[in-house]
Amino acid sequence: MGLWAIPSDVLARLRFATSPMAEVVGALGNFTPGRRNVDQVFALRHQAAFREMLAEYPGRRAVFEHSSRPGWLADFLSIPPPGTAPTMDEELHQLSGFDESELVRQLRESTPGRLPPILLGGAVRTHILGLLEWTWIHTVATDWPRRERILRADIVTRTHRLAEHGFAGVLQDLGRRREWSEGHLRVNDHDRPTRQLGGSAQLLLVPVHANGSWVGWDEPHRYAVYYPVSGALADTGRRRPGGVDRLIGTNRARLLAALDAPQTTSNLAATSGLPIGAVGNHLKVLLEAGVVLKRRSGREVLYWRTAVGDELLAASR
Numbered sequence: 001m002g003l004w005a006i007p008s009d010v011l012a013r014l015r016f017a018t019s020p021m022a023e024v025v026g027a028l029g030n031f032t033p034g035r036r037n038v039d040q041v042f043a044l045r046h047q048a049a050f051r052e053m054l055a056e057y058p059g060r061r062a063v064f065e066h067s068s069r070p071g072w073l074a075d076f077l078s079i080p081p082p083g084t085a086p087t088m089d090e091e092l093h094q095l096s097g098f099d100e101s102e103l104v105r106q107l108r109e110s111t112p113g114r115l116p117p118i119l120l121g122g123a124v125r126t127h128i129l130g131l132l133e134w135t136w137i138h139t140v141a142t143d144w145p146r147r148e149r150i151l152r153a154d155i156v157t158r159t160h161r162l163a164e165h166g167f168a169g170v171l172q173d174l175g176r177r178r179e180w181s182e183g184h185l186r187v188n189d190h191d192r193p194t195r196q197l198g199g200s201a202q203l204l205l206v207p208v209h210a211n212g213s214w215v216g217w218d219e220p221h222r223y224a225v226y227y228p229v230s231g232a233l234a235d236t237g238r239r240r241p242g243g244v245d246r247l248i249g250t251n252r253a254r255l256l257a258a259l260d261a262p263q264t265t266s267n268l269a270a271t272s273g274l275p276i277g278a279v280g281n282h283l284k285v286l287l288e289a290g291v292v293l294k295r296r297s298g299r300e301v302l303y304w305r306t307a308v309g310d311e312l313l314a315a316s317r
Contacts, residue, residue, distance in 0.1 A: 003195070005183060005195070006203065010197050011203070018084070021088065024088075030043045031046075031064075046139045050139070063119065067111075069112060076095055079094065092133060203224070205227065262303065
């Protein structure tokens, strides 16, 4: 099994950190075919746009398809953050310093087959940075303030636990395969030699919105353990069907679901079977709640669903 031997001096300098890059890596996991326990609401909301982006940029698609396999991530995806609260730009800048040949070597380690020619043409760094930056901007960035609050709440809780129960009380609760015993932390089930952290090494513990956990390093001085944040998101995979109906009412839920494309009040009344006055009243409530928008087009007023409405509907489905 994979073990890290961690000296007491390293434990004494142990720090918690937040990482936008780790959130992006967790987001990419939600788009991986065959992955279990994904955030279904997140995937439903962003997967179509993500697939369109991959189709437009074959190099990014190749990176996505060859940077991970079950139980293994390419090293550049798990490199420790450069500090305890870096920005995404700082983490991308750190990654931009990697040599092209080193990035190719890491991709070869993380995929069972041969790399496609597009990853061997001297632009692999551009493909990697493009994939990560797009995923950050289009799926994570607008949600980062909320995520960061949850991450910091987790850090506060674990810092108190560290003070009360010592390192063992924290290190043994960092993921399904993590165990702490006699100065050794089990980080995975791979049959590899024990990794000895030097006395001057820095160890970071990084909570992340993901169901899995992983480790990373920038030898010989920087190491990180990424673990699932507590109290992250509701288990969207087990929500009961029809939840939005109970939340906002059956008729409003029907109208919200019908607004995939802009529609008028009369069209909604005709397709839903509801009186036009009732449709107008329901739309007023949905408009005030911010889940629909309206705009006049000639003599008609068109209504359509907002991103908030999309997410509410996706959560119910």
